[in-house]
Every structure is written in C-alpha cells, then in structure tokens.
Amino acid sequence: MRGNRVLADSAVTALAPMIWGSTYLVTTQLLPPDRPLLAAVVRALPAGLVLLLFGRVLPKGIWWWRALVLGTLxxxxxxFLLFVSAYHLPGGVAALVGSVQPVITLVLAAxxxxxxxxxxHVLACVAATAGVALLVLKATAQLDLVGVLASVGGAICMASGIVLTKRWQRPVNVLLFTGWQLTxxxxxxxxxxxxxxxxPSTITGTNALGFGYLIVLGSLFGYSVWFRGTDRVPAIGLSFLGFCSPIVATVLGYVFLGQTLSxxxxxxxxxxxxxxxxxxxTPVRKAVAEPELQRTTS
Structure with missing residues (x-):
C-alpha cells in the first residue's frame, strides 16, 4: 500500500520535470538568441505575480527572507544558470553535467x-549518470567551460532548494508558496x-509563443506540481525525478528535430x-530513529 502511494505521488510530481524537459527545445527554437536573463525573468515573474494576485497573502516574519532564499535557489x-547552459551546451552535455544533482542532494539531505x-541510493546515482550518458551524450558533443560551470551551479542550486524546502516546510497552500518563490x-x-x-528591440510571435509556454506550463503548472511534491516525496526521490527531463528532451529531439535514437x-x-x-x-531512513531519540531524551 505504501509503495503504491509513493509511486502515485512521484508520478504526479514527475509531470513537472517532464514539462521542463522541453526547455532546451523551446529555448533554442522559439526564444530570442543569447537572452538567458530575459528568458529567466519572463518565465518566473509574470507567473509569480499571477499567483500572488490570486492568493493575496504576503510572507510574514521569518518567511520574508526564507522566501527570498528559496526563490533565489x-x-x-x-x-539563469539553466538558460546559460542551454545557450552554451548541447542539451545532452548539460543533462549529463547536471546529473550530479542527486549526489549533491544525497549529501545535503544527510x-x-x-x-x-x-x-x-548510491547505486542509483551511479546508474542514473550512466543512463544519462547513454541516453543523451554523443561523440560529437562539445564542452564549453561557461556552460559546464552553469550546469553544475544549477545542480547545486536545485539540490539546495529541495533540501531547504523540505527542512523549512511551507506555511501556506502550494499555489501561494509557488507564487512567493517565482516572484x-x-x-x-x-x-x-x-x-x-x-x-530586445522586438519580440516576434514565435518568441511570445515560447515565453507563454514557459510561463503557463513551465512555471504556473510545473512549479505548483513540484512544490506539492516536496510535501510528499523524499528529497532524494525529488532529485531523481529530475531525470525525467533528459528522457523527454531526447524524445522531443527525435520528434521535432529529426534526431535519431540508437x-x-x-x-x-x-x-x-x-x-x-x-x-x-527505497524508504528514506533517518540517521537516528525518532523513537530512539525520544528514549534517549526522556
């Protein structure tokens, strides 16, 4: 019964990284070139303001700086780092470098x-990195130092954000919590x-379509589902769900860009x-079980 519930919550949460797997395609095909900051701001701020308008509740007390920290991470x-890596690296290389995120999450969660x-968990980290390499890395892939550093930085930010979100526990409903962070x-x-x-001097219809997709699906829907999952899925489980992104990115490359699948x-x-x-x-266990803690402190 527990396994079914865990898989159900994970399946719902996985919808977010599956949608985010289209980011590389949308960025390279629809957005203005070399505009990572514009892409990041447009994806986050409008969606956040819509949710704030809907919820009409601002953070209070300690949650002002916590919302700022979580929103930044x-x-x-x-x-920003995601779009920098998308502009500087092939999607496969970015996904492979970003596969260090579960390892970082595993250590931070501990x-x-x-x-x-x-x-x-350790074996899954090794297997996942190998799987990403087989799935998306090609012999012709080119490394770019800026892109690699951006991808690693993005992995650190996401891992830190997952762990701190789990640690602090949201004080409001998931839509408002999402709005705080996006804003x-x-x-x-x-x-x-x-x-x-x-x-930019002009925004084309194609650019507007790309931005609209990232705002509505990537942010409003995607992050609402993702932060719902932070209440129900362990930190390491959340991190591994991010691997749904390169799977979707590979499928989209095959469907829309004429890429082959070996x-x-x-x-x-x-x-x-x-x-x-x-x-x-795999159940997550605490370093010291709660009943043991209670016995030792009583």
Whole structure:
C-alpha cells in the first residue's frame, strides 16, 4: 500500500520535470538568441505575480527572507544558470553535467535533514549518470567551460532548494508558496536583466509563443506540481525525478528535430527509469530513529 502511494505521488510530481524537459527545445527554437536573463525573468515573474494576485497573502516574519532564499535557489539563480547552459551546451552535455544533482542532494539531505545515505541510493546515482550518458551524450558533443560551470551551479542550486524546502516546510497552500518563490526569483534577476542585457528591440510571435509556454506550463503548472511534491516525496526521490527531463528532451529531439535514437539510447533510458523507480521505492531512513531519540531524551 505504501509503495503504491509513493509511486502515485512521484508520478504526479514527475509531470513537472517532464514539462521542463522541453526547455532546451523551446529555448533554442522559439526564444530570442543569447537572452538567458530575459528568458529567466519572463518565465518566473509574470507567473509569480499571477499567483500572488490570486492568493493575496504576503510572507510574514521569518518567511520574508526564507522566501527570498528559496526563490533565489529554486527559481532565480537556477533559471539563469539553466538558460546559460542551454545557450552554451548541447542539451545532452548539460543533462549529463547536471546529473550530479542527486549526489549533491544525497549529501545535503544527510547533513541537513538527517537522512541516512543508503546503498540503493548510491547505486542509483551511479546508474542514473550512466543512463544519462547513454541516453543523451554523443561523440560529437562539445564542452564549453561557461556552460559546464552553469550546469553544475544549477545542480547545486536545485539540490539546495529541495533540501531547504523540505527542512523549512511551507506555511501556506502550494499555489501561494509557488507564487512567493517565482516572484522572489524574478525580482532578484530583474536588475541584472536591465543592467547586463536590456530588453530586445522586438519580440516576434514565435518568441511570445515560447515565453507563454514557459510561463503557463513551465512555471504556473510545473512549479505548483513540484512544490506539492516536496510535501510528499523524499528529497532524494525529488532529485531523481529530475531525470525525467533528459528522457523527454531526447524524445522531443527525435520528434521535432529529426534526431535519431540508437539502441544505446534505449538502454540508457531503461537504466535511467530503473534508477528513478528504485529510489522511489527505497524508504528514506533517518540517521537516528525518532523513537530512539525520544528514549534517549526522556
């Protein structure tokens, strides 16, 4: 029964990274070129303001700075680094570099949340990295230092955001909590947008379509589903669900960009899916069980 509930919550939460798997396609095909800050701000701020208008509740007390920290990690810095990596790296290379995120999450969850590092989780991290490599990495892929650093930075931001979100526990409903973070993340990036990039002289219909897709599906829907999952899915499980993105990105590349799929890619996808399921079904244990803590302190 517990396994079915865990898989159901994980399946719903996985919708978010599946949608985010289209980010590379949308960025390269629909958005203005070389505009990572514009893409990040437009994706975050309008969606956040809509949710704030809908909820009409601002953070209180300690949640002013907590919302700012989470908004910066989960949204502002992550979006910016994601789009930088998308502009500087092929999607496959970015996905492979970003596969270090579960390892970072595993360590942070142990340090901050007291989650015990278990052998199945470690094996799943190794298998997932191998699966991503088989799925998306090609011999002709080119490395770019800026893109690699941005991808690693994005992984650190997302892992930190997952763990802190689990640690602090949202004080309001999921839509309002999502709105706080999207707004904070967008506002953090807004000064940098005007100082470093500025606004483009024109926005085409194709650009507007791409931005609309990222706002509605990528942010309003995607992050509402994702932050719902932070209440129900363990930190390491959330991190592994992010691997749904390269699977979807590969399928979209095949469908829309005429890319081919090899036997090794199918093997990589199977390994990746197996690693995701293994982590969802492996219970997370605390370093010290709660009953033991109670006995020692009583």
């Amino acid at each position: 989960n949204i502002g810095a992550f979006f 340090l901050v949340l007291g989650d015990r590092i278990r052998l199945p 904070a993340g967008g506002l953090v990036l807004l000064p940098a947008l005007f100082l470093l990039e500025g606004l 036997l090794l890619q199918f093997v990589g996808a199977a390994v990746l899916i197996g690693a995701i399921v293994l982590v969802q079904l």
